[in-house]
Amino acid sequence: MTTSERRYDIDWLRVITIGLLLIYHIAIIFQPWGIFIQFIQSEQSLEGLWIPMAMLNIWRIPLLFFVSGMGVCFAIRKRDWKQLFTERSKRIFLPFLFGMFFIVPLHVLIWQNYYQQDLNYLPNPSHLWFLANIFIYVLLLSPVFYYLKKNEDGKIMQWFRKLMKNPLGLLIVIIPFALEAVIVNPDPFEMYAMTWHGFFLGLLAFLFGFCFVLTGSNFWNTILTWRWLFLSIALTLYLIRLLAFELKTPNYLMSIESNIWIFAVFGFAYKYLNKPSKALSYLSQAAYPIYILHMAFMFLGAVLILPIEMPVFAKFFSVIAFTSVGSFTLYELLIKKIGFLRPLFGLKTGKKAKDIVEQSVKC
Template identity: 60%
Template sequence: MLSERRYDIDWLRVIAIGLLLIYHIAIGFQPWGVFIGFIQNDKSLEWIWTPMSMLNVWRIPLLFFVSGMGVYFAIQRRSWKGLLLERSKRILLPFVFGMLVIVPLHVWLWQYYYHQDLSFMLNPAHLWFLGNIFIYVLIFTPLFFYLKSKQQSKLLSVLNKFMAKPIALLVLMIPFITEGLLVQPENFELYAMTPHGFWLGMLAFLTGFSCVYSGQNFWQNVTKLRWATLAIAFTLYLLRIQGVTSDLLNYFIPVESILWIFTVFGFGHKYLNHPSKALTYLSKAAYPIYIIHMFFLYLASLVIFPLGIQPFAKLVAVILATFAGCFISYEFLIRRISWIRPLFGLKEKLSSSKNSVTQKNELKLGSYE
């Protein structure tokens, strides 16, 4: 049973959310950005799509994987009622608050920029991910707690041994290939509020839980094979962008996606599984920043895009302004005001003595969200 602090999983969650921000910023420099609700610069930087298209097949599935892993650690010290209560506070409350308060702000900025009448129809926008996660928790809680009661079983021992074999990684891909063939998404990368995004997210969430539940052999396996999975994933990516696999995308993209994720897990476990002050800060900041980033992205775009400077300079400026706005609001507002903290998925402030005990417990068990 894995119960020690897994700093690599914390780091991967932080990195995935950082990539999400960069990705969303880059959409504003694509010729189709406005059609999916982003403020679009008048001059595009279409070359950015080359690295974006590499990220796009695994960045969201990675977050679902990590979320499933987080639930494994969470149930080690909670009852099923405690888990549902904690996830309601940390996921459902920010989800509802975000839909009612945060999402309208960036929608109105978009409407203002394009000289439209201000209006709003309730929708989760970028927070759709939180809604999916909460549904998955509700669905799988009985299964997860059943598996928790069997952590000393022969079945788990067999699973752990199987995860040490390279073929295990191939077997883990089969459900994702099956999902692609059954759902046949028009675009694999279109996750938000689609049947494909829901089922793919569910598979990734359940697989993430299973990978941690199975024991240490999975991590040793992906670490040992990290260069091989990287080489194969990159080859599939090159074939995809050259159009070689265009007729078989529902077969090849799921394989490429999961291989990228195994690669990230392998390198992360090898090099990131250690504590740092930066991680302590960023692991708490990542979730609130994910919730608010679209407002600061749209605000930065509204101010910077009309400026008469080169598109690349605008890209850099929007990146700096978005990150600055997010971190300043987190540091001086969200994390410091007790009643605001729960609205962004943070625990309420504790007294110094209770906080010391909480930090010690988190160092022992981990606090994955």
């Protein structure tokens, strides 16, 4: 793999994971505990949805952290630390602040109105906590990243490249994640948002994502070769979690399963998704604004659709459709076309603005 190779599979993984995030959040509406985490809750539940959601939930957010760390490795090929900080401030911190003060309060007001509470303007990170974490990681780890970049042929990276040639090396990478799960002891493991568990797990994934890319072809060849083994192990661990532990395995096992799922996903994506397409070109730009917007349209859709007499599965798919159409329509009609709105949603400005993940397609 050369430094000029375009990596479409990484772009696809970001797009797919954000799509899974949207479906996952909508699934919460149809769980009997949704209201306890301030989601609008359907009177009719689809508890069976949680079986596939529980499979996804332990790796979808960590995967995004790995991908984000990879993006930084791609970015610093052509940027010094000042340029990286300036770009990430514009592309991550600015949308975070704008979303926290102007987008999140919208779905909070919808929730308050639906449950007949006093209407209050409540800016908070909500689902945008991920952006805050990423920005902090850039600040904390940039000295490490630039040191490793400067010493790509040093002892540390030589050792790590050798480690990545063997699938057992990837198992060694899992050890810090398992230790984090034991030491922090999150309950539940899947509670990432605004928790120390989410912060430290994300920090590890961000760091290793960077290092995986810096190893060059070693990591990618290993996950490509052993992808079926990783998938088999991940499925086995999930079935054990589902059938023997009712989805509540010890946290260290949850951490092991999470990482093995991620290695399998990287392997299959590298094999089948590393190719250009018009769909990717469009979705990679739209994904970031959709991520910022989706909660407001999701709550609005729930308010409008849940009272309608129809089968509960029809309501679930109707909320998905409403959220998707609403978010993409606002993106197409306003965000994409109005210059001053673009940076508020993480998009570049100017006639030559390209997709939102431009910095993460070369390694």
